[in-house]
Amino acid sequence: MAHNGLNLFAKETVPVGVTLKDVAEKAGVSTSAVSRTFTEGASVSPKTRAKVERAADALGYSPNALASSLTTGRTKLIGLVSNNFHNPLFLEVFDRFTRGLQDRGLRPLLVNLRVDETDPQGSVRMLKQYSVDGAIVASSTLPPAFAEAYRAAGIPVVNSFGRFTTAPQVHVVGIDNVACGRMAGETLIARGYKRVAFLGGPEQATSTQDRALGFMAALREHPEIEVTSSYAAAYSFDAGRVEMTKLLMANPAEAYFCGDDVLSIGALSAVQEAGLTCPDNIGIIGLNDMQMSGWQNINLTTIRQPVAEIIGASIDLVIGTVEDPKRHPETRLFPCRVIERGTLRPQR
Amino acid sequence: MAHNGLNLFAKETVPVGVTLKDVAEKAGVSTSAVSRTFTEGASVSPKTRAKVERAADALGYSPNALASSLTTGRTKLIGLVSNNFHNPLFLEVFDRFTRGLQDRGLRPLLVNLRVDETDPQGSVRMLKQYSVDGAIVASSTLPPAFAEAYRAAGIPVVNSFGRFTTAPQVHVVGIDNVACGRMAGETLIARGYKRVAFLGGPEQATSTQDRALGFMAALREHPEIEVTSSYAAAYSFDAGRVEMTKLLMANPAEAYFCGDDVLSIGALSAVQEAGLTCPDNIGIIGLNDMQMSGWQNINLTTIRQPVAEIIGASIDLVIGTVEDPKRHPETRLFPCRVIERGTLRPQR
DNA sequence: TGATTCATTGCAACCGGTTGCAAAATGCGA
DNA sequence: TCGCATTTTGCAACCGGTTGCAATGAATCA
Structure with a gap:
């Protein structure tokens, strides 16, 4: 017609x-x-x-998929739980997750957690009510209690962008934050910076702690290099900008490892607003490599998280666990790499 | 424990x-x-x-919500259909939609359409299989055929960020793109620019056409002002940058109305890379006011879409239609306003 | 106290499918 | 053509709930 x-x-x-x-x-x-x-x-x-x-x-x-789910016990619904609806990286994350799930015949049921939400029970109920076959917790800032609560409720779960632990209760897929911190540290060292610093997001986030840890470990091998650290109030542009403005008024380091790209861009903006430039006056290296970092008028040197691989592995793992619920929790960490752009001075 | x-x-x-x-x-x-x-x-x-x-x-x-849906005929599932997983504005859109639906006791079932997908039948099947109570098509680039196909399948639907039509088959919520174009035109005129231009996204998108239309209409009232137009290959940073680079090599206008913020930022980057600045050499006004436009190192003057209102109205409408399926299709257009920032010279 | 009304309750059918089981149909070899 | 193995089919019970209806119990009034 x-x-x-x-x-x-x-x-x-x-x-x-x-x-x-x-x-x-x-x-x-x-x-x-x-x-x-x-x-x-x-x-x-x-x-x-x-x-x-x-x-x-x-x-x-x-x-009717729901009617059949009654007898088969499978809804082909996967809960996609996150609280990261402000981090631009997560647009790509949602895109890949939803597409990846769809391509495998699954449907994403989105659960948007408030950032101040600490009790997982509400979301457990949501997921159970809709009998999701499994759940993916996609966040680096959500406490592990969430994923664990889902598991305890009998829902196969994987924690994407989560933290490595030695005795994991749930599947974890992500990056080795300590190694990333170390990589950032080594990168700054190789560039010949003599006074470096870590500029993290909120100190309580485990990912922040891990990144700081790795960074400091790398610097410990070079006692001649001066190292300091500070923490922004949030993983946001404004927080990064505010913190860097403050730092610039005192005695700033030569180069900063910022815990995240949004934070980095905020810091970068502060540098530019102070009439300085990167990398001439201050060096900055971020972490994530989100879309905007590659924009030529931002041009942020950063460490790339292999988002596609993390998401692919997460989906595979959740499917695997749906099929074999007693599968042992495993951790899959993917390597990151430095993306050379314009906010760090070139290698000596 | x-x-x-x-x-x-x-x-x-x-x-x-x-x-x-x-x-x-x-x-x-x-x-x-x-x-x-x-x-x-x-x-x-x-x-x-x-x-x-x-x-x-x-x-x-x-x-078990699914079991009860069998008899009640209500799943409290709302299909959230989109193909805009690359536009940063849509992170905010998804955030608000999912949160808004949740707050009203509904659950968003995400459907991620490929940008080259033209046949709605696949998504119709998805939505029907899961007996969604309603669907929201959130996109300005998806052909109206999608929303109409859902309606034809008996699914209450609203097209958010859609195009105004005089005889709508489905609910439409969005902005008046013609009025926005006119607003952009008038803004440039008021700033005293004498040679202005429209830099649109893909020409076939109806939103692009409407914005161009309004822009030209405003300029028609000022025949002394020279006006030209061109179209980027996509609503993307790269496309905007490429197109503006091309324009700069010829005989650029004094100020541009870009069809979208991402496009604008690409164009802005091209201007800066050419050693020029906004607004001293070239003026730019965008449309959307996404998060990054407010970043101080971007600082884009733009026209703000009232995203929250559009989404609130969309949710209300879809719920209203679920409750009264024969409700007449209606169009709700929200006014936009200019956000003054740093890429246009100040008013005379 | 008995008659009457109204709120509560359980029975059983139903929502739209799936599936074990036994019966029916088919295919095969001799 | 017959006997047997195999495939195909329908019956009926079930998945986890909801709901119309009639029966029960409680409350009210005279």
């Missing part, structure tokens, strides 16, 4: 509620036969299959 | 599958009684209610 101009008498095409039974009747077979034509690997003769398919097409039937 | 260190023998707390029947048994009542204690406004005596609640708590019962 083409768009043929004015159509005041458009037929209300609302063939809502075609059921298995309708198809069975029309095809002259039992409901079981219809059900079987729509379930992979069930035993149906080509002849009945044809009859059923014809009837189903004619009626515009599509099976 | 506190985190008390090493706990190798953690009890597997997997109380999965507590059903209505279990609760009924434990409470010594019928399943109907249990069902009724969990449905608003049903008739249950305080005594049984207490018994049931005690039993439910003890068992950790939470009702």
